[in-house]
Amino acid sequence: MANKNNNDVTKDKLEKKVSPKKPKNKEQNNSSKDIILSIKNASYRYSDAEENDYALKDINFDFERGKMYAIRGRSGTGKTTLLSLISGLERCSEGQIIFDGKSLKDMNLDKYRNRDIGIVFQSYNLLPFMTASENIILSMDASGLKIKNKKAKAIELMEKVGLKETYANRKVLRLSGGEQQRVAIARSLSYNPKMIIADEPTGNLDKQTESEILDIFKKLAHEENKCVIIVTHSQNVCDMVDVIYDLKQVK
Numbered sequence: 554m555a556n557k558n559n560n561d562v563t564k565d566k567l568e569k570k571v572s573p574k575k576p577k578n579k580e581q582n583n584s585s586k587d588i589i590l591s592i593k594n595a596s597y598r599y600s601d602a603e604e605n606d607y608a609l610k611d612i613n614f615d616f617e618r619g620k621m622y623a624i625r626g627r628s629g630t631g632k633t634t635l636l637s638l639i640s641g642l643e644r645c646s647e648g649q650i651i652f653d654g655k656s657l658k659d660m661n662l663d664k665y666r667n668r669d670i671g672i673v674f675q676s677y678n679l680l681p682f683m684t685a686s687e688n689i690i691l692s693m694d695a696s697g698l699k700i701k702n703k704k705a706k707a708i709e710l711m712e713k714v715g716l717k718e719t720y721a722n723r724k725v726l727r728l729s730g731g732e733q734q735r736v737a738i739a740r741s742l743s744y745n746p747k748m749i750i751a752d753e754p755t756g757n758l759d760k761q762t763e764s765e766i767l768d769i770f771k772k773l774a775h776e777e778n779k780c781v782i783i784v785t786h787s788q789n790v791c792d793m794v795d796v797i798y799d800l801k802q803v804k
């Protein structure tokens with residue numbers, strides 16, 4: 554009996570002492586930071602690589618809603634590999650990635666890609682023989698979400714990225730690079746994801762167009778509370794973002 558009481562007292566004291574670091578507080582920290590995605594001790598080794606040959610080792614990055622990030626690194630530092638992990642195309646060999654409080658390990662990754670995150674590529678990856686709005690509507694369909702008035706919604710998204718309604722019915726192969734990237738951004742927004750991931754999105758564009766595209770991403774982060782993550786070599790991009798994460802060569 555006495556023992557039990559002693560234990561209780563010790564436990565009480567411990568709880569008081571430890572409480573500032575307990576989950577409640579951690580949650581407060583997280584919510585004040587508003588983290589949407591956390592990479593926790595993530596490492597990745599390609600299946601054909603040697604035993605200790607990691608493409609990424611012990612990565613810890615947090616990403617918040619409403620902010621724009623650059624992931625920067627020289628060729629071979631694992632930028633593409635990291636994007637594959639964040640976008641759920643590959644799973645971490647060690648560590649984990651938490652999206653909106655849930656580990657990607659426990660999520661349906663097709664659904665995650667089709668609904669929770671938007672992806673923008675360097676080479677736009679649109680279907681060239683379809684119109685701009687058809688490309689956007691295709692992505693709405695893939696999300697499986699019920700979206701009313703898809704064409705009107707597609708036009709609304711195109712206007713948001715600076716494309717007039719008349720572009721909606723134009724085939725993608727008749728659009729300039731900058732216009733195609735705008736369509737690709739509109740497409741990535743078609744199911745209103747919380748996070749947008751872009752792989753060298755301005756790599757094929759001139760400086761002026763690059764700035765215009767970056768302004769769109771900045772607005773999405775700062776005015777629509779999206780988390781925007783851009784993998785890049787461009788100093789222009791790094792000058793625009795809120796946070797830069799550097800990837801270093803493993804070893």
Ligand SMILES: Nc1ncnc2c1ncn2[C@@H]1O[C@H](COP(=O)(O)OP(=O)(O)O)[C@@H](O)[C@H]1O
Binds near residue numbers: 608630633634
């Ligand atoms: N499919 C693969 N199989 C084995 N190793 C790979 C594969 N893809 C990339 N790597 C290796 O992983 C490392 C990181 O590559 P990557 O993520 O493409 O870097 P980055 O995009 O920064 O140039 C490199 O050493 C590269 O050789």
Ligand SMILES: [Mg+2]
Binds near residue numbers: 633634
């Ligand atoms: Mg790469």
